[in-house]
Amino acid sequence: MTIIKAALLGYGTVGQGVYTALKTHRQQLKKLLGAEVEIAGVLIKDPNKKRDIDPDILITTEFEDILNIPGLQVIFEAIVGEEPGFTYLNRAIEKGIQVITANKVMFARYGKVLLQKGQKYGVSVGYEATTAGGVPIIRTLKQLLQVNKINRIQGIVNGTSNFILTEMRSRGISFDEALQLAQRNGYAEEDPTSDISGKDAFCKTMILSELAFGKQPIWSDVELEGITSITEEQVQQALQLNLRYKHVADIYQENGTIKASVKPILVGESHPLFSVDGVDNAITVEASLLGRFTLTGPGAGKLPTASAMVEDLADIFTVKKRELQPSI
Ligand SMILES: NC(=O)c1ccc[n+]([C@@H]2O[C@H](COP(=O)([O-])OP(=O)(O)OC[C@H]3O[C@@H](n4cnc5c(N)ncnc54)[C@H](OP(=O)(O)O)[C@@H]3O)[C@@H](O)[C@H]2O)c1
Known part of the structure; x- marks a missing residue:
């Protein structure tokens, strides 16, 4: 089975929502994308907080560790403020990693820059969750x-x-x-x-x-x-x-x-x-x-916001799947 390797930036309300949604809707995503979405790493700020995360998932405070995950294909960004979110997503795009963000403060200021950069590097930038939470x-x-x-x-x-x-x-x-x-x-x-x-x-x-x-x-x-x-x-x-x-x-x-x-x-x-x-x-x-x-x-909340982010993932990877299919 093909694997789509994902990482979460932030494990607060939204990050936990995405983690849960990817688990509870695993079968649905597998059917849709023909691939398993696997969370390979989670970036957090405070290493001392107790977290309910599978032990085989990398938990780190260093963004470099996330970028260095072999074969990482998509990053969900759910941290707060313009920085470091903007810098992190810039770097991810430069590496050809798809990005999906809920960070409205960052995206209001830098959304255009990220979208243009995404076009240049052939990377999609999903931002449904930045505005009105789960409302599409x-x-x-x-x-x-x-x-x-x-x-x-x-x-x-x-x-x-x-x-x-x-x-x-x-x-x-x-x-x-x-x-x-x-x-x-x-x-x-x-x-x-x-x-x-x-x-x-x-x-x-x-x-x-x-x-x-x-x-x-x-x-x-x-x-x-x-x-x-x-x-x-x-x-x-x-x-x-x-x-x-x-x-x-x-x-x-x-x-x-x-x-x-x-x-x-x-x-x-x-x-x-x-x-x-x-x-x-x-x-x-x-x-x-x-x-x-x-x-x-x-317009907010753990699962409605996660819904918007996972829908972005579905959009991005169904397009990729179609692109990979041989034309008849
Ligand atoms: N909550 C909602 O309903 C909602 C809806 C739509 C959009 N949003 C947006 O989604 C984003 C996340 O919101 P949230 O409610 O999930 O926030 P939150 O509960 O405060 O969680 C923020 C997470 O980001 C991590 N973090 C913060 N600064 C970091 C840094 N510099 N490096 C690494 N990790 C960092 C925190 O780490 P620690 O756990 O170690 O503290 C925490 O896990 C925000 O931009 C917010 O505007 C939220």
Whole structure:
């Protein structure tokens, strides 16, 4: 049986999700790809943490050890921040290793560079998991862009903010109380800054812009606001008028310029994002031929995010399998 050798960079929520998904969906992948996907190495930061990883898998803090795995074909990157993720994926591409990333902070800044580099070296770069977790927005846009033009994208792309706004409305509680609830439920990090400041949504918005419009707006021109200033009173006043606060990323093109904002807005019942509650993400796309549609689903979490990464793997290696088949 042919083996596809893989390595994980990071073994946190997402890395563990990929590890689990590759195990639980082994047969499905084997049938699809005609090969076993084998995890050969895992890169971590803290060597003292206890990990539930098969003993025959290399666990290392040195990226060189990962690069030196003989016959390594694919890397799943699920670490945090622009660096060292960018440097690691650059080096992997130079070695002809396929890369799949969930790292939105890194990809918002360097996605274009990595995609161009990937083209140069004949390597695929999967990034479905960077935006809206398990919701297949990247592959949907890629498919549509073959013919359609994208006119506008509006989305709820941060589940933590959406959960907080939903709880403030439905329970009549304050921002602080809703944030604590999100933390108790595991929907918000101990340091929730990136989610509630809008920064996390901003990164996803830049990734969507690059894909849909081939460029990003100038970052400092994007109106960026989180949800921290929304009060209990504002939420309840809006409710009286049957309006809801939603934290929305909005991108469209006007006279060749990309306009983008990431901020709380009030929406009425007829808005496609009105009923999107809790930790769900939802993205509404307006396309030239198809018109308007909305994708909704889990925007984060261990298995939804792993699902996006393993789907990327399936895409990359089914194409490779087809390329290797003799033409009749
Ligand atoms: N969590 C989600 O639902 C989700 C969804 C979509 C995208 N993402 C993105 O996926 C990435 C991973 O998220 P996560 O939630 O899995 O994070 P996490 O739970 O904090 O795990 C991060 C992992 O990366 C490792 N790591 C961090 N810096 C490293 C370095 N310099 N060298 C080697 N390993 C390093 C950590 O090692 P130790 O274990 O040794 O500390 C840990 O295993 C992030 O970029 C995040 O934005 C997350």
